């Protein structure tokens with residue numbers, strides 16, 4: 001298992017029983033032989049983005065987040081959409097990475113797992129493109145009606161979704177090499 005690549009996973013939902021968080025846990029288990037996936041569960045602790053503190057007097061939680069990104073070979077983001085947009089907590093976390101280019105050249109997966117998701121998904125894709133997340137257009141999946149496809153424990157109970165997630169993760173592994 002020593003050759004496993006380190007991956008940072010981020011859930012856009014901070015809800016205690018989040019489907020997105022559970023889905024990330026299921027993906028971590030599914031890919032355990034090849035990927036060492038750590039879920040960064042502290043995005044809610046990041047302060048509101050402040051351009052004046054992006055490079056000087058950087059908050060400690062932001063430094064921790066940036067270091068976790070720097071040590072990762074790739075990133076998996078799994079998020080719902082809120083009010084047809086990207087959850088503010090997630091967008092805030094991404095804004096802290098703009099000046100330091102933490103996503104630049106890093107293979108990144110985007111899964112929008114939501115009731116609908118058709119609005120937040122392309123908006124977040126565009127943000128990830130502009131911060132130069134690598135292979136993002138290839139490594140993306142929209143899972144609508146997620147609560148009928150992923151159960152409360154994170155099991156993917158819809159066969160088509162399961163195969164789409166597997167295919168996505170296999171593509172991700174190829175992009176990491």
Ligand SMILES: Cc1cc2nc3c(=O)[nH]c(=O)nc-3n(C[C@H](O)[C@H](O)[C@H](O)COP(=O)(O)O)c2cc1C
Pocket residue numbers: 013014015017018019020021079080081082083084085113114115116117118146147
């Ligand atoms: C404040 C709020 C706004 C929401 N707005 C949307 C929305 O615009 N589109 C959508 O697909 N789902 C929306 N939802 C529903 C979420 O997609 C659904 O609750 C999802 O399961 C949340 O992800 P989670 O289980 O990981 O927390 C919203 C939920 C909340 C709490």
